[in-house]
Amino acid sequence: MSVFSIGLVVNPLAGLGGSVALKGSDGADTAALAQQLGAEAKAPQRAATALLQLADYADRIKIYTGAAGLGEFSCEQAGLPYEVVYQGAAPTTAADTQQLARKLVDEQHVDLLLFAGGDGTARDVYAVCSAEQPVLGIPAGVKIHSGVYAVSPRAAGKVVAQMVRGELTSVTHADVMDIDEVAFRQGQVRAKRYGELLVPAELQYVQAVKMGGRESDELVLHDIAAEVIERMEDDVYYIMGSGSTVAAVMQELQLPNTLLGVDVVYNGEVVLADATARQLEQLIVDAQVPAQLLVTVIGGQGHLFGRGNQQLSPRLLRYLLAQHDVNGLCAVATKRKLQQLNGKPLLVDTGDTELDDALSGVIRVITGYHDEVFLQIAAP
The missing domain is CATH 3.40.50 (Rossmann fold)
Structure with missing residues (x-):
């Protein structure tokens, strides 16, 4: 033996x-x-x-x-x-x-x-x-x-x-x-x-x-923020969507944040606060600048777009998709929040059915530091 x-x-x-x-x-x-x-x-x-x-x-x-x-x-x-x-x-x-x-x-x-x-x-x-x-x-x-x-x-x-x-x-x-x-x-x-x-x-x-329930939300949000910040590059406009998970990134960057709005960060500074859809289009799309979107799951049904972040217009999203494809739309969420979906897909409801179909598929969601999960996106 x-x-x-x-x-x-x-x-x-x-x-x-x-x-x-x-x-x-x-x-x-x-x-x-x-x-x-x-x-x-x-x-x-x-x-x-x-x-x-x-x-x-x-x-x-x-x-x-x-x-x-x-x-x-x-x-x-x-x-x-x-x-x-x-x-x-x-x-x-x-x-x-x-x-x-x-x-x-x-x-x-x-x-x-x-x-x-x-x-x-x-x-x-x-x-x-x-x-x-x-x-x-x-x-x-x-x-x-x-x-x-x-x-x-x-x-x-x-x-x-x-x-x-x-x-x-x-x-x-x-x-x-x-x-x-x-x-x-x-x-x-x-x-x-x-x-x-x-x-x-x-x-x-x-x-x-970083599994939900095993660590404090503060630690999980910090880890997500650390991963996002590590990926950020100079001379890129970062569109910071609404929600507490995105707010944690802004807090780690030591920048003011509009919790229920959309801000834009460029080279470590907020260059547009609580932006409207038109302001975002003018700053990003009209100027044809490199940009990336940070968005989190909004609402109890698991919406990425169309609930609480309507400032992210179809025109803006199409521009970003052309630059990056769907995985360039940086999604973040805690595993606790994702577990509450009980296996349901993430939802998009932009008001543009063709765009919704283009967004459908598999997306990587950052859930911690060097920690991602794969989730399906579906158009309801």
Whole structure:
């Protein structure tokens, strides 16, 4: 019987800042402050909860880990055999996470690297792991924004148990994300994608990045805004449609926004605010300038055009279609909003039936940072 090797990395300081309202625990100073305020380490216990799901497979696994809080304590609590291959510092640092992970991957060649922590820990693992090393995170931090974590410690254990049993387990690359904690404590959400790690693709157990209901709307809107802004180019007129999702982009650009109207942005400045259809045609179509439209789903029926954004005239839309085709009409929406459509297509009702037919088909909708879904557009 083959033995499944597991490398276990626990960041014992992960999650310390949550209970004492520090909104994270990145950095030794923050972790020390959290402990002074009475915070208790949760990560070793959460790692043990995951390992308990492997109790029936003790003779089929071999765990390599770090001393004390880096994993040893968790293995002891779960009653599983283990081998300590790294000692670490006291208190531990990000360097310990990286050095232990590197040793487990490069020297022990583990089948799976299992780690407990938050988004900072995921970044540390990403820094030393190849793109083809299977990993899985046990959620233990304040910020769990990355798609490399299971939805809970028990879920993480169940995924590992499937792998130990040899059950067919697909893998996929998932985003490693992290938030600027300093900005977050000041009420600003600034997320950044650092790369990808290879994780089991068990959808019922592994967290999907930016899925509605699993993260705050603020984070999702920020991610959408980050993706849109990354795509923006100089010397292009950006027609910013109405709605709160588009408003999030304008907020990230630090520009004034007409929530229920249409604005135009050019090289980082609003050049036309609360525009009428005629003003848009004069600025864009009559001048024959390069332009792109940012639009979101309006109304409960899933309309892209014809509900609340009639300023986007058929003439303007035809001009934009000629430049870009339908995927040049940049659509944005949260997955929560799209899920409320219950599989129904997006709708267009421009008042021009030929244009509606031209718009029908498949469109990519930005739902997060480097995250898109394909949806059908139909003319009602």
